[in-house]
Amino acid sequence: MAAARTALLVTALADRLRGLSCVAVGATSPLPAAAALLARARAEAVGDRLQTIVLGSRQHNPFTDGGRELFDCAAQGRIDAFFLSGGQIDGAGNVNLVGTGDYPALTHRFPGSFGSAYLAFLVPSVILYREEHSRRVLVPRVDFVSAPGTSAPGTYRPGGPTALVTGRCAFAFDRARGRFTLTSLHPGETLESVREHTGFDFQLPEGEGRAGTAAIPTTPAPTTADLWLLRERIAGEVAETYPRFAALIAAV
Amino acid sequence: MTVPALTVAELVALIAPGSLVAVPPDYSGPSLAATRALIAAGTTGLRLLAVPTSGMQADLLIGAGVVDEVEAAAVLLGEHGGAPRFTAAVVAGAIRMRDTTCPAVHAALQAAEKGLPFIPLRGLIGSDVLRFRPDWQVIDNPFAVGGGAAAGAASADPIVLLPAIRPDVALFHAPRADRDGNVWIGRRRELVTMAHAASATLVTVEEIVDGSLLADEATAAGVLPALYVTAVAVAPGGAWPLGLPGHSEPDNAEQARYARAARSDDGFRAYLAELLADAAGAADAAGAADAGR
Incomplete structure (x- = not known):
């Protein structure tokens, strides 16, 4: 992943944390860790405070009650946002972190569901992300539902997906309809290129209809201040947990 | 000492065939020393419970045929990617996989520590x-x-x-124990939950210190009391190549080397042979040092 694209994805994820009080980042999530730490630095710069919890870190994780504490906090509503990626993500917001094939007879195994089967229900804003935007990843229907995008009426579910950020574009998740809406295109992408590489149907912004891509916004580029923060501060902050990724951030 | 101090080989010999063994995630002190000893002893048929995830420890145990069932919310080598022997074993149907989610593992252990069904x-x-x-x-x-x-x-x-999940054994590595068998775990409280829930707790430590770890109020809350500890073995560097919170950093170069080697079964076998030869050498050296005391 080129440094410029990394910076764009990190800032696009950080943009979705504006105004929140507490964000948590799970294991093996370098992009969200950088985004959460960037959002914290942005908040500090204007006198606000964003509590940032990076699992796997000792410097950026205040928890003292073991692995359970994140989940207990989430169930109480103390966590405003969390990030989830997926080996497969479908148009209904379902995430598959387990594998492809006819479970349990999988043809390809992913690491596992982590906390997704729980946090996707309880955290108000679950931000989905995946750098690879292809029909291999963005599928019509996931092979295994680690976390469903929506739930039947009557299911306790204060949380759920709110957005999906990929290497090509950003979507918002329409919880009522259980569908994604394209909200911005990264530089160099068009509606056609996104459609070509997306295995599910999605909605266009209100009023877009068949008008083409002219009015679909471009994903905002990182500001000079963002890039400075990423190089001078965030690279150092993520290095403890993600040494390889930190080198990429230092080069933006 | 009220809790026996054993060699690592003696410690893992306490794990009966078929046991459900609970292990911590990579950031919380898995005992790689005990992992090597289990493999060296030719142990088979164990069931592994990752609390709630595992990495190189699970991958080694699976690749070496020590475990035939895994319950985990995820198995992967952190920033070094997928756990190759785990993924190969699942696709080949060589292990039974019980997929779960992180809070379900924590909660089911909490039920056990409260004596709830x-x-x-x-x-x-x-x-x-x-x-x-x-x-x-x-x-x-x-x-x-x-x-x-x-x-x-x-x-x-x-x-x-x-x-409730009641593991037969909780197995982990910690910075230190005292001669009474109290074990310092700091803020890694999932180790406490594991030990409370398990029938037996086996711990490898960097060192055994004089004095009681419970004596100082400032640190007593970071101690797993000897009440829960079955046995302790001294194993300096026992988490390597993973890190140990507050003690040692992960050896990323070695983890990357493992991740590459384990992509093929042959590569894994070669890595394992080297690892066990090194471990045997270290054990001989430790034995010689003990004999010289």
Whole structure:
């Protein structure tokens, strides 16, 4: 992943944390860790405070009650946002972190569901992300539902997906309809290129209809201040947990 | 000392065939020293419970054929990517995989430490994680306002029940123990939950120190009391190549080397042979040092 694209994805994820009080980042999530730490630095710069919890870190994780504490906090509503990626993500917001094939007879195994089967229900804003935007990843229907995008009426579910950020574009998740809406295109992408590489149907912004891509916004580029923060501060902050990724951030 | 101090080989010999062995995640001190000893001893048939995830430890145990069942919310080598022997074993059907989610492991252990038969947990409903766990149940919340089974509501606030998990053994590495068998774990409280829930707790430590770890109020809350500790073995560098919180950093170069080697079964066998030869050499050196005391 080129440094410029990394910076764009990190800032696009950080943009979705504006105004929140507490964000948590799970294991093996370098992009969200950088985004959460960037959002914290942005908040500090204007006198606000964003509590940032990076699992796997000792410097950026205040928890003292073991692995359970994140989940207990989430169930109480103390966590405003969390990030989830997926080996497969479908148009209904379902995430598959387990594998492809006819479970349990999988043809390809992913690491596992982590906390997704729980946090996707309880955290108000679950931000989905995946750098690879292809029909291999963005599928019509996931092979295994680690976390469903929506739930039947009557299911306790204060949380759920709110957005999906990929290497090509950003979507918002329409919880009522259980569908994604394209909200911005990264530089160099068009509606056609996104459609070509997306295995599910999605909605266009209100009023877009068949008008083409002219009015679909471009994903905002990182500001000079963002890039400075990423190089001078965030690279150092993520290095403890993600040494390889930190080198990429230092080069933006 | 009230808790026996053993060699690592003696420690893992306490793990009976078929045992359910609970191990911590990579950031919380897995005992790679005990992992090597289990492999060297030719142990087979263990069931592994990752609390709630595992990495190189699980991958080594699976690749070496020590475990035939894994319950985990995820198995991967952190920033070094997928766990190759785990993924190969699942696809080949060589192990039984019980997929779970992190809070379900924590909650089921909490049920065990409270002596409860089960515990409710939010989330999960509508997921395939729940669908493929016939041992989990869904009931209507009996306390739901204006609903619940008692009120005859058709479907009022369904919630998942998990049976308690009582591991036969909790196995981990920690910075230090005292001569009474109290073990310093700091803020890694999932180790406490594991030990409370398990029938036996086996710990490898960097060192055994004089004086009681419980003596100082400032540090006593970071101690797993000897009450729960079955046996301790000294194993300096026992988490390597993983890190140990507050003690040593991960050896990323070695983990990357493992991740590359384990992509093929041949590469894994070669890595394992080298690892066990090194471990045997280290054990001989330690034995010679003991004999010289």
